[in-house]
Amino acid sequence: MSTPRIEVEKGFTISRIIKGGWQLSLGHSEGNTRTALADMQAFVDAGITTFDCADIYTGVEELIGKFLKDYRARHGRPAPVEIFTKFVPDYDVLSNLARADVERVIDRSLRRLGVDQLDMVQFSWWNYAMPRWMDAIHWLRELQKAGKIRHLGGTNFNTAAVQAMTTSGVRLATLQVQFSVLDHRPEKELIAFCQANHVHLVCYGTVAGGFLSERWLGQPEPLPPFENRSLVKYKLMIDEFGGWNLFQHLLLVLKSIADKHRVSITNIATRYVLEKPVVAAAIVGARSAQHLDENRKVFAFQLDAQDQHAIAQVLNQRTGPAGDVFDLERIKDGPHGRIMRYNLNQQATD
Numbered sequence: 001m002s003t004p005r006i007e008v009e010k011g012f013t014i015s016r017i018i019k020g021g022w023q024l025s026l027g028h029s030e031g032n033t034r035t036a037l038a039d040m041q042a043f044v045d046a047g048i049t050t051f052d053c054a055d056i057y058t059g060v061e062e063l064i065g066k067f068l069k070d071y072r073a074r075h076g077r078p079a080p081v082e083i084f085t086k087f088v089p090d091y092d093v094l095s096n097l098a099r100a101d102v103e104r105v106i107d108r109s110l111r112r113l114g115v116d117q118l119d120m121v122q123f124s125w126w127n128y129a130m131p132r133w134m135d136a137i138h139w140l141r142e143l144q145k146a147g148k149i150r151h152l153g154g155t156n157f158n159t160a161a162v163q164a165m166t167t168s169g170v171r172l173a174t175l176q177v178q179f180s181v182l183d184h185r186p187e188k189e190l191i192a193f194c195q196a197n198h199v200h201l202v203c204y205g206t207v208a209g210g211f212l213s214e215r216w217l218g219q220p221e222p223l224p225p226f227e228n229r230s231l232v233k234y235k236l237m238i239d240e241f242g243g244w245n246l247f248q249h250l251l252l253v254l255k256s257i258a259d260k261h262r263v264s265i266t267n268i269a270t271r272y273v274l275e276k277p278v279v280a281a282a283i284v285g286a287r288s289a290q291h292l293d294e295n296r297k298v299f300a301f302q303l304d305a306q307d308q309h310a311i312a313q314v315l316n317q318r319t320g321p322a323g324d325v326f327d328l329e330r331i332k333d334g335p336h337g338r339i340m341r342y343n344l345n346q347q348a349t350d
Contacts, residue, residue, distance in 0.1 A: 008174055012082070014084075018282065039289040065112050082119045084153070086155055095130050117149065118150065119150050119151065120149075121153065122154060156329070157325065158326060177202075183241075200278055201276075203273050213265050217251045271303055
């Protein structure tokens, strides 16, 4: 089974499943470099050639850089991969960010990855009230013109912010956002704007940190403390969606559709997002290649009108989440904002 690809800019295609890097960061993985490198090769062999990382994912750019170096040494040619990284300045430096700071971080990513040009830099900004974000995206644009960056994207910006950047003359090829059967916020305004301006969505959270799976079907509502911060994050999203009972109803419907297509709830949840307009790819946050074949089953079927209607019947009962993309998460003293880590670059080293 081949992994489909999609063109997000002229001459630049990506795999419709993207290998996520967050769980490889130090503190989220066991640090087994050999296994991580073998897993990267397994993903590439399966046609999943697009990797997502970030300057704040401690150790991940370096790990991918080692894979790229080793691949070239073994095969005598560059690895056939596309690397999406991010520029995420710490909250504490937003008001004083300078162009030199931006270039220093981009140069660091180039050095860590061992490349002459970054395929995609996805810009992120914590607080719109700190107006230097418009300066920062234009400084990134200058670095793109200088050849250090091939394409620019964004991460977690709402419709108004994407429109402001577009109006100012910045071309965003992609926008990384949370999008799932639980979180419909991109459908409110963002998708229509992206359709009109040829911006593709790259989506994370499509399986809600594993909540959208058979594991949670029929289970009692979990109570804190949770095993990890991801479960905290997506349990909050379930609460916004309408609560545990409605979530269980959704899982039952997804399970019936999964049984019909002989796949998993996770496959149905991912396919649901991939079939939305302007969605280019879904990020799979797998620690390893163990579930690689399972993830690729998402391309073995399509949701039909009956499936879509059954899902819509549940979604018509939801109560949220409210607002546009990432608006709830930007409320620093709110339940979603309080779990964020705002200054991860302070842990990052050269």
